[in-house]
Amino acid sequence: MESVFGLVGKDFAIVVADSSAVHSILVHKTNEDKIMLLDSHKLMGASGETGDRAQFTEYVQKNVALYQFRNGIPLTTAATANFTRGELATALRKNPYMVNIILAGYDKDVGPSLYFIDYIASLHKVDKAAFGYGSYFALSMMDRHYRRDMTVEEAIELVDKIISEIRSRLVVAPPNFLIKIVDKDGARQYAWRESIKDAPVAAA
Amino acid sequence: MRRKALAFDHFLHLNVGKCSNFGSGVIFEYNGSALVAMVGKNCFAIASDRRLGVQLQTIATDFQKIYRIHHTLFIGLAGLATDTQTLYQRLVFRHKLYHLREERDMKPETFASLVSAVLYEKRFGPYFCQPVIAGLGDDDKPFICTMDSIGAKELAKDFVVAGTASESLYGACESMFKPDMEAEELFETISQALISSVDRDCLSGWGGHVYLVTPTEVTERILKGRMD
Numbered sequence: 001m002e003s004v005f006g007l008v009g010k011d012f013a014i015v016v017a018d019s020s021a022v023h024s025i026l027v028h029k030t031n032e033d034k035i036m037l038l039d040s041h042k043l044m045g046a047s048g049e050t051g052d053r054a055q056f057t058e059y060v061q062k063n064v065a066l067y068q069f070r071n072g073i074p075l076t077t078a079a080t081a082n083f084t085r086g087e088l089a090t091a092l093r094k095n096p097y098m099v100n101i102i103l104a105g106y107d108k109d110v111g112p113s114l115y116f117i118d119y120i121a122s123l124h125k126v127d128k129a130a131f132g133y134g135s136y137f138a139l140s141m142m143d144r145h146y147r148r149d150m151t152v153e154e155a156i157e158l159v160d161k162i163i164s165e166i167r168s169r170l171v172v173a174p175p176n177f178l179i180k181i182v183d184k185d186g187a188r189q190y191a192w193r194e195s196i197k198d199a200p201v202a203a204a
Numbered sequence: 205m206r207r208k209a210l211a212f213d214h215f216l217h218l219n220v221g222k223c224s225n226f227g228s229g230v231i232f233e234y235n236g237s238a239l240v241a242m243v244g245k246n247c248f249a250i251a252s253d254r255r256l257g258v259q260l261q262t263i264a265t266d267f268q269k270i271y272r273i274h275h276t277l278f279i280g281l282a283g284l285a286t287d288t289q290t291l292y293q294r295l296v297f298r299h300k301l302y303h304l305r306e307e308r309d310m311k312p313e314t315f316a317s318l319v320s321a322v323l324y325e326k327r328f329g330p331y332f333c334q335p336v337i338a339g340l341g342d343d344d345k346p347f348i349c350t351m352d353s354i355g356a357k358e359l360a361k362d363f364v365v366a367g368t369a370s371e372s373l374y375g376a377c378e379s380m381f382k383p384d385m386e387a388e389e390l391f392e393t394i395s396q397a398l399i400s401s402v403d404r405d406c407l408s409g410w411g412g413h414v415y416l417v418t419p420t421e422v423t424e425r426i427l428k429g430r431m432d
Binding site: 085089092118120121122124129135136139 | 235256258261263264267284286289290
């Protein structure tokens with residue numbers, strides 16, 4: 001089962017996701033990117049039904065871009081979170097998206113923020129969040145070690161502790177994780193944590 | 205022909221092993237909540253717990269369940285968190301429109317009828333919420349009421365309760381309540397009733413949130429209880 005977790009630090013937010021694409025007992029690939037860059041200063045880590053995840057995060061990404069084209073200014077993280085919740089809530093009683101989302105963003109006036117959005121469209125602004133079986137370990141580790149004013153180095157140390165805990169204690173532990181960070185300089189990939197390297201894709 | 209999967213079908217597995225008396229009540233226990241409103245002498249108090257959970261896991265301990273409609277009207281929403289958020293947005297929208305047209309705030313009795321109508325609209329696909337409404341009506345007379353998820357109003361002169369801890373809350377309120385309490389005594393009473401009730405319910409707790417409303421001021425207080 002997919003693990004996604006995130007936390008807010010002093011002036012940044014981090015989202016971490018595992019990178020296995022699994023169908024029943026088969027692992028299709030181990031370097032799947034589940035954290036979408038919505039715009040220059042937003043990250044959306046998603047877990048759940050594979051098709052819904054890919055389609056829904058892309059849908060939100062394109063709508064965020066559309067807003068910026070139409071209005072000339074980017075959406076705030078809070079507005080993006082509420083838009084996402086609205087889309088999930090509207091679809092809920094017709095054709096629900098089975099996607100759990102952790103939305104991280106950096107706004108100049110507000111600083112870093114993190115939003116927990118359930119697949120049934122429950123929205124809450126939080127300092128730390130996690131989904132999946134890995135959440136049992138991630139939330140406990142964060143309850144113990146997390147502080148609101150962590151530096152990037154301290155946060156990555158905590159992330160590594162969490163990944164190590166998931167790898168050692170979860171029976172179907174995902175081998176590889178992807179870490180992305182968002183701060184005043186923008187949203188970007190921070191690092192991979194790989195214990196299995198996928199074979200490189202041959203040229204077509 | 206296989207029927208299309210409906211939104212809450214995956215909750216069906218939760219009914220396995222559960223007492224048949226619960227029926228589909230399990231969906232009201234998905235997030236966990238405790239709400240209570242009490243009437244005092246020319247004042248009222250409305251209180252909630254602060255937990256947001258997903259079944260056994262606690263997600264947050266600062267989740268807002270009481271919303272302000274206008275300066276003397278509050279609505280607490282218990283039940284499924286996503287529906288409480290949707291319902292709150294719809295009600296605030298309706299009240300803002302009312303305010304623009306009527307150039308005044310809604311009376312609590314009117315608002316209660318509005319909530320009832322909005323809930324009954326979804327009679328055959330309801331919002332899984334139980335609202336608790338509290339406000340000061342004409343002549344600053346306190347008004348409280350609750351309703352079920354399809355809008356059956358229940359007016360009360362003393363107290364109303366809602367949420368996963370409602371049974372404990374009924375007992376605690378019945379024994380602690382006295383009519384015509386002043387603001388400070390009302391605050392003490394509602395706080396004790398809330399804390400003692402949520403301590404017996406694993407799905408609600410992590411502190412309390414109390415609003416005390418008199419004709420002249422609104423006081424908001426956070427309670428510290430057992431943080432589990």
